[in-house]
Amino acid sequence: MQTTIPQSSVQRSWEFTAALVIGWLVIGLTTALFLPVLLPGVDTLIVRALGQIALALAAVALVGRLGWRTVEPQAGRVNSARLLIPAVLIAALPLAAGLRIEQVGMALFLVVMELIVGLSEELVFRGMLLRTLLPHGTTRAVLVSSALFGLVHLANIVYGASVAVTLAQVVGAFVFGIGMAAIVLRGGTLWPAILIHALANFALRFSWFVPQPVPAPLMSAVVSTLLLGYGLFLLRGVSAHTRPAHTERRD
Secondary structure, eight states: OOOOOOHHHHHHHHHHHHHHHHHHHHHHHHHHHHHHHHSTTOOHHHHHHHHHHHHHHHHHHHHHHHOGGGTOTTTTOOSOGGGHHHHHHHHTGGGGGOBOOSOHHHHHHHHHHHHHHHHHHIIIIIIIIHHHHGGGOHHHHHHHHHHHHHHGGGGGGGGTOOHHHHHHHHHHHHHHHHHHHHHHHHHOOSHHHHHHHHHHHHHHHTBTTTTTTSOHHHHHHHHHHHHHHHHHHHHTTSOTTOOOOOSSOOO
8 A cells, every 4th residue: 555755754865865965975075185185196096996995885884874775675686687688788788899908907906996886886876865765756766866976977077087078977977877777676676786887887998999999988878878778668667656765774
């Protein structure tokens, strides 16, 4: 039987969302601005890696405090593994021509970092944030969580990215986020999205297609657009009244 969600719970969902995004930006920007001061001459790649590790640790700590049911209401059980196959193929599309690995050590480091990025971003945006917003309706939850996921990429300007490239990343992340949200809602669990997210980043970074003959932004746009299309297909089967997980801790 459908029940009415208390107004106080709906209000708390927006407050929690705002606090989550602000916390994400504070951690990311703090590491980006202050680590180069504390460690003069440190490589930008290391700064970004340390920032992602800090975000992942904070996300895991928060989920642990709220309870893992917050992000995994089905305890990791996948509704239909077959639904994941097209998403995996789309994410791996840039690898169609093979891998481009020049330094094995650096490749292994980047593989680990992509897994950490997938973990931190999916825990926050498709785990806590998406499910927190579900009381407002599935469509709104997907769009708002994806829009916020795109907007936080504006922080890449602090790392030296150009405004034009960053704006393209914002749009791409928004589109990508819709696809990931659909995978989580239809699949019923978060961990496949973490792996697919990491795979998409890895494939783009080590593809023989990139940067020649296909520029990275173009290949990224192709993958994100295909994931968007598949996500919209998946969302047709998601109930408009998907039951959210509670954000309050359960002991």
